[in-house]
Amino acid sequence: MTIHPRAPKDPRSILPGLIPDESELTAGVKIEAGRQYGFFTDTTLCIGCKACEVACKEWNALPAENLTLTGMSYDNTGALSANTWRHVAFVEKVRDGKADGTMLMPPFQSHWKMMSDVCKHCDNAPCQEACPTGALFRTEFDTVVVQQDICNGCGYCVPACPFGVIDLSHFDGKAHKCTLCYDRLKVGLEPACAKSCPTNSIQFGELSELHERANRRVASLHDQGAHDAYLYGAPETPGATGGLNHLHAFFLLTDRPEVYNLPSHPSRGANRVLPSLIAGIATAIVLTGAAFGFLLTTL
Amino acid sequence: MATPAGKIPTYYGRPAIKPSLYGWIVALYIFVGGLAAGVQIMVTAAELLAIPGSGNVSFVGRAIALALAIFGGILLIIDLHTKSRFYNMLRIFRPTSPMSIGTYALIGFGFWSLVAFIAQAVGASLIGLVCGCFAAVTGWWMASYTASLLAATATPLWAAAPKLLAVRFAASALATGAAAACLISLGVSANPGLPRAFGNLGALALFIQLVASIGSAAIYRKVGVNDPLQGWPWGPLYIAGVQLAGILAPLVLYVLANFFHGAGTTFWLIASGLALCGGLLMRAVVLLAGNASARRPEDYFSFAQERG
Incomplete structure (x- = not known):
């Protein structure tokens, strides 16, 4: 573990406020x-x-x-x-799936x-x-x-x-x-x-x-x-x-x-939205067409 | 992968995903929304063809479709966990979210149903018919999007067969709509051809639903997520209540009504009642068995495997 060159600049245990970009000291990365x-x-x-x-x-x-x-x-x-x-x-x-209790780990x-x-x-x-x-x-x-x-x-x-x-x-x-x-x-x-x-x-x-x-x-x-x-x-x-x-x-x-x-x-669930919508609407359209067909037979 | 594939392990059998919080309110909404769309489509088709006696039928049908759309909206708001913010549904439109798609489908359907109903009530029947057509087209979305909504989740029973689930939901919406239109025709129209046409359409819709449900059960078994539909309590309810009493029985009765002229009315009454109850029960079983499947890690892990 290396000590960040900025670390000695803030030696106090009780700080007056936030250390700017503290993540550089604790995680070695600046957050932007x-x-x-x-x-x-x-x-x-x-x-x-x-x-x-x-x-x-x-x-x-x-x-x-x-x-x-x-x-x-x-x-x-x-x-x-x-x-x-x-x-x-x-x-x-405990057993790694073996009944005799032998360990592979x-x-x-x-x-x-x-x-x-x-x-x-x-x-x-x-x-x-x-x-x-x-x-x-x-x-x-x-x-x-x-x-x-x-x-x-x-x-x-x-x-x-x-x-x-x-x-x-x-x-x-x-x-x-x-x-x-x-x-x-x-x-x-x-x-x-x-x-x-x-x-x-x-x-x-x-x-x-x-x-x-x-x-x-x-x-x-x-x-x-x-x-x-x-x-x-x-x-x-x-x-x-x-x-x-x-x-x-x-x-x-x-x-x-x-x-x-x-x-x-x-x-990703969103990939299932369009296929199911199309299948459902197609079914509804086909049955709507069939409704016209059945209704026409009453005329 | 680290270990060769075999029986899929679980983490102490604990759920790997969270079940939805949807219960009977949402099941009732899916039924109500589909029924409203189905009725609107049926009566608008009859009015477009100027079938004798369809005027009364379409007026009553429009009133029912409008009432159901309003009732459906109320059900959805009741189901929110922060109800006072229901209007936030209208902040954005998100095409990846069937919940967002459905919000606008329901509002559009409700709006056109309202205008169509008012126009017909004040005697502007042409405006009523045009708006009824818009409502019917929005109804295609209303009948289908609820299946998309369930299929787009990670819940194994809902997500395993997205297309067939939508076929089942849309067919059930049209079947229940035809059943309601059949009952309305028996009540307010003297033309015996109307209930017969609606009954026959109902039979076709139920047949499509039956075939799609058998097909989806085959997929569920293949993917390994069918157990909640076989075990207690949803298994018996699904087979006896949905498949036999809710689909097969009304399907047979609708067909028989064509051959027994004396008893046709009785057949239509019983078949329509069964089809309506079956439509509600199918949504409830799919919804609640889906929640049960989300609690089964073996089902989810089996669903979430790579497939060619």
Whole structure:
């Protein structure tokens, strides 16, 4: 870890105000409107500490929910929701599918796969394409955000999301999801989850640079013998499929996407609009013609 | 891919996507919107051809279509979770969103239905007919877009067969519209040819719907998303309520009405009642079984596989 040359200029623990372009110090990237930003989540580095979940809840003032044990794993968060915008999945590979309990997993991963899930900020975002009010929009950082003063709670974005991310809050009747810390990006701050991640499993940055970094990481893992490492959601990889060009939050995985509750071939719902409309309207036109035919027989 | 394909794993069997929050209100709207469009199309066709006795039928039909359009709009506003902002639907037009397409289809349909009804009520029957034609053409969109709306989601049961779902919805809209027009004709027209024509059209629409539903079931089985339509509680309701009592029975009765002249009226009455109930039940089963399918990760992951 190198120390940024600007770092010694702000040695105080208590600051008088925001450090300009603080993200340069914490994430090595300057945040400017008109560029594309995102998250690269390297699941091989995740230790399941849930600091990202806590940081997200703290920064975005999200209420607690599900204050019970799921009883199914160490994952008591369960899923992303209107009030939970980071969710750490815990996959315990007890048997690797073998009845005799033999383990194939390398010991350094302690039988666990962990992944901090988040809104993917899809390129061709199905939620945004489904939104009839324009409440969901694409920001100057190429992320996808719900404008709370416009959303009327029609709920259509909820089933439209191919990753089950966006959700309606029953407290206020609006749709909510990760904003990729839109307010923090505006003032040059790295998103809260990435900044709090102690192992750098969640990396914030400019998308093109993140893609290069992620490809280097995959190559390095392959060199070290971890041949199952691959990217999910980078261009031309699983997750960037069916009309989704790429995901602004993409992942390095070491097992099938479904193991992490991700679809292996998600698709863009808007591609199904025109074929179904044409089929329906054609049916209606044919039957209207038939109605004329049947009515003519009465004359 | 990291591991060879086999049985698709899930994450502790938990849902991978969120089900819609749509329930019986939206199911009722899809039925009501389709029925309004169907009635408008039927009575306008009869009036265009100047079928004897069609004047009364078209007036009652237009009144019903207008009332249903208004009722449908109210249902949609009730279903919003922030109802006071219903007008935000008109902020933009988004062609990728069937919800947005449908907003304007419903407004257009309601507007032309209103003008057509008023014109006919004040005796300007030509204006009424022209506006009725506009309403009927908007009705083609009304009858179809609700299927697009469901198909454009990630819900496996709705998205697996987008075209056939639209064929089923449009055919059901026209079948229920024909059933309503058949009942109206029996009530307000002395011409026995009208209920017969509407009944026969209803039979054709039901037949198309039946074929499309059998075809879509084959796709659902192939994609691996058919389980909610087979298991409890939607399976029995779908087979007995929708396919047999809601489609096959009225289809047979409409056809038989052509051969039993004495009992034709009884057949038309029963068939039309069954077709209307079947249309509502079909929408409710598709909607609620779809929500159930979204909660099944095995269905979604099976749907979200690469296919050649």
